[in-house]
Amino acid sequence: MIKKLTFTLFIQFVIILFCYSQNADTTKAKDSTLIINPNQEAEIAYNKGIENFQNKNFQEAIKLFDEAIKIKTGFAKAFLNRGSVKIEIKDYSGAIADFDSTIYYDSTLLIAYYNRGKAKFENNNISEALSDYNKAISKGYSDAKIFYYRGVIYFEDSKYKEAIEDFNKAIELDPNFTNAYNDRGSAKRQLADYEGAITDYNQAIKIDPKAAFTYNNLGSAKRKKGDIEGAISAYSKAIELKPDYYIAYNNRGSAKYDIKNYNGAAEDFNKAIVFKSDYVYAYNNLGTVKFKLKDYKGAIKDLDKAIQLDPKYGFAYFNRGNAKEMVRDDEGACADWKKAAELGVENAKAFISDCK
Numbered sequence: 001m002i003k004k005l006t007f008t009l010f011i012q013f014v015i016i017l018f019c020y021s022q023n024a025d026t027t028k029a030k031d032s033t034l035i036i037n038p039n040q041e042a043e044i045a046y047n048k049g050i051e052n053f054q055n056k057n058f059q060e061a062i063k064l065f066d067e068a069i070k071i072k073t074g075f076a077k078a079f080l081n082r083g084s085v086k087i088e089i090k091d092y093s094g095a096i097a098d099f100d101s102t103i104y105y106d107s108t109l110l111i112a113y114y115n116r117g118k119a120k121f122e123n124n125n126i127s128e129a130l131s132d133y134n135k136a137i138s139k140g141y142s143d144a145k146i147f148y149y150r151g152v153i154y155f156e157d158s159k160y161k162e163a164i165e166d167f168n169k170a171i172e173l174d175p176n177f178t179n180a181y182n183d184r185g186s187a188k189r190q191l192a193d194y195e196g197a198i199t200d201y202n203q204a205i206k207i208d209p210k211a212a213f214t215y216n217n218l219g220s221a222k223r224k225k226g227d228i229e230g231a232i233s234a235y236s237k238a239i240e241l242k243p244d245y246y247i248a249y250n251n252r253g254s255a256k257y258d259i260k261n262y263n264g265a266a267e268d269f270n271k272a273i274v275f276k277s278d279y280v281y282a283y284n285n286l287g288t289v290k291f292k293l294k295d296y297k298g299a300i301k302d303l304d305k306a307i308q309l310d311p312k313y314g315f316a317y318f319n320r321g322n323a324k325e326m327v328r329d330d331e332g333a334c335a336d337w338k339k340a341a342e343l344g345v346e347n348a349k350a351f352i353s354d355c356k
Contacts, residue, residue: 042069042078045064046075061082075105083095090122096116099115099116099119110140114145118149121149126156144171144180145170151170154166160190163184171184178208181200181201182201185197185218185221189217189220194222195225198222212241212242212245216248219232223258235255239252245275249269249271249272250268250272253268262289266289269282269283283316284302294326299323300327317340317345321337324336337355
């Protein structure tokens with residue numbers, strides 16, 4: 001009886017072990033089975049896209065973001081970053097479309113409004129760019145660059161006080177924002193606050209001592225203030241940092257003209273033309289200097305070139321008229337003064353009264 005019971009228990013034990021073994025194998029099999037997660041594949045492609053974006057492999061980055069979007073419908077961040085890459089390759093229309101999709105799928109990604117505004121700005125759609133910047137800011141997006149770029153739009157629209165307010169905010173958020181100091185200085189210069197402009201330009205130079213354009217702007221503020229020697233020094237520094245800076249040569253020539261250093265001015269205007277052969281202002285200015293040096297025929301030749309480059313350049317007509325008068329070409333002088341007056345040069349009107 002005991003042996004029979006023991007055998008029965010043994011059989012039951014074996015059955016239990018067998019069942020346990022079967023259950024254990026089944027669990028193991030489930031743990032070892034790989035299940036494809038589409039979102040995971042999308043994330044892998046997305047992360048590789050980010051890596052290529054950071055390494056400036058823009059076309060490869062776009063391909064990877066394409067793949068991520070194809071796998072995962074409505075992948076807002078992939079649209080966002082693909083749009084950012086398209087800005088880098090100047091595909092602004094494509095970038096705008098991607099930011100539209102970003103906002104459609106996830107309107108909480110406020111940077112999409114900023115990026116879309118930037119793409120529209122670069123695509124010369126200024127009013128819509130401003131609208132996007134305003135939307136982002138109203139929704140709580142606070143970044144130094146968005147205030148800076150909105151300030152740039154206000155500056156270009158001659159809204160200098162509004163521009164200064166935005167540049168103030170940009171500097172508050174990023175105290176080392178060189179361009180914000182520079183552009184705030186330029187807005188102040190437009191409002192005749194030359195001291196404030198000089199202070200801002202100097203601060204920008206302190207942050208970035210190699211910013212040639214800031215030295216050029218500093219020179220212009222000093223010239224407006226009447227510090228001609230200081231202006232020449234600042235323009236010279238700009239040229240030292242950027243030897244082909246034709247605008248700085250032209251500006252330094254104008255400052256030299258102010259102190260009647262006509263030969264020095266002519267040298268700078270000629271240098272500007274060497275670096276930019278179609279720089280209309282330098283031809284006009286060179287013609288004006290030659291007039292002062294009594295080289296009237298040379299003046300007419302340079303002013304002819306200025307008018308050839310820009311047939312609507314009123315001051316070039318006015319100056320050429322003055323030079324023609326000196327070579328006794330009264331008919332030509334009157335024709336030029338009349339054209340200058342038509343183009344809005346007020347001084348020309350006084351000269352027309354002597355014409356037949």
